[in-house]
Amino acid sequence: MWLSPALLFLCFSGSLSLMGPSSVTGNLGGSLSVQCQYEEDYRTYKKYWCRGQSESTCDKIVETNVEEKRGRVSIRDHPDSLTFIVTMENLTAEDTGSYWCRIQKVWLLDIWSYDPSVQVNVSVSPGSYPxxxxxxxxxxxxxxxxxxxxxxxxxxxxxxxxxxxxxxxxxxxxxxxxxxxxxxxxxxxxxxxxxxxxxxxxxxxxxxxxxxxxxxxxxxxxxxxxxxxxxxxxxxPVTMQCHYGPGWETYVKSWCQDADLNSCNILVQTSGLELKKNHVSINQKKHTFSMTIWGE
Missing domain, CATH: 2.60.40.10 (Immunoglobulins)
Structure with missing residues (x-):
């Protein structure tokens, strides 16, 4: 399933080992797909999609065989065609930025082998969402x-x-x-x-x-x-107000729950001008105090 797909390949970049579009554009609220192609030697390697200005420090979002979907972003490897495809759905303005198609290589003699990479600049245009x-x-x-x-x-x-x-x-x-x-x-x-x-x-x-x-x-x-x-x-929120006459200003005010006033369970009572407890608060004003409930 896909949302008003909008995919614009301006040109291809990368090395011989990995190639992909240098730029793609999608509409706000829509989706876009990025297809990157790799050499036969990398058929069994993990592929991933990351975000950041630098390929060496970009933040990994999804990768094959591990977490192939994360939120609105998914990745799928197609070894038969030597390609992997990244799909970004329900696009927002914040999705605009620099991303990378990458292939995860392995350690060789305690030396980290450089991951083949290709940078993809993603743009999100206002477009028209139906x-x-x-x-x-x-x-x-x-x-x-x-x-x-x-x-x-x-x-x-x-x-x-x-x-x-x-x-x-x-x-x-x-x-x-x-x-x-x-x-x-x-x-x-x-x-x-x-x-x-x-x-x-x-x-x-x-x-x-x-x-x-x-x-x-x-x-x-x-x-x-x-x-x-x-x-x-x-x-x-639900707010109840109680009014009292002159002379009761310094008395403690409380809110309690029960049918019987003499045995009701006090949920909260005043201590100074204001007291909050869980989802209940009492604000004491001149001859008025109120109780507000934000939830259970």
Whole structure:
């Protein structure tokens, strides 16, 4: 699977033992692939992809036979064609920089043998990504609901739209998905509905809980790598205020949990002007103190 592939080979560089493109360009949110070719003698050697201005000090990202995929970057060796291919997905502006295709050689008589290398300059252009969130950060109240809207370009009307949860897009868990029509789909407390005339699909999360705060993704299912855009979801803090009359300013104020006032468990109490404990805080002001909960 791949995202709006954009691959630009300007020219090839390297030595006879390893060759590859000197520059490649991909669109923001899309993907690019880099193909490096090596000699027959290096068929069984490990190949890797690293980043940095200097080949001798570059930071290794992925390598064959060890960690062939790391986050949005993968590498695959094709010994039959004497090539290996590096793929970078869901490109960001920060991915622009200097990288290296390299072959890992071995120690010979306690002398380190130089790794064949070829430098590849990666550029990420703004481009035009067909899917975007109206807002990449949304929040809702505890036990309430929130709405996320994602817009897409013309031509994607009949494709299935989905909503998934997880820090990494490549393995996030799909919570709800449309069937390619405008029919509303719902699973547990999450629903999704596609408005194909407006090129917008809407996700609604209801009965919000503290642990619903996470990274989510709006997505469109397609051949190859699905389209996806990140959305951060947070739950608004809950604040309760208590008021008291004159004369009680110096008394200790507390917040406790139980149906019986005489036996309730004190979660936190004032000590000076402010006290924080776990997810609870009490701010004492003139004739007012408040308790705020950020989570469980």
């Amino acid at each position: 899917l975007r969130a109206v807002s990449n950060a949304v929040s809702g109240p505890l036990r309430g609901s929130l709405i996320v809207q994602c817009r897409y370009d013309s031509g994607w009307e009949t494709y299935k739209k989905w909503w998934c949860r997880g820090a990494e897009w490549s393995n996030c868990r799909i919570l709800v998905i449309t069937n390619g029509s405008e029919e509303k789909a719902k699973s547990n407390q999450v629903s999704i509905k596609d408005n194909q005339k407006l090129h917008t699909f809407t996700v609604t999360m209801e009965e919000l809980r503290w642990n619903d705060a996470d990274t989510y993704w709006c997505g469109i299912e397609k051949s190859g790598t699905d389209l996806g855009v990140e959305v951060k979801v947070t739950i608004d």
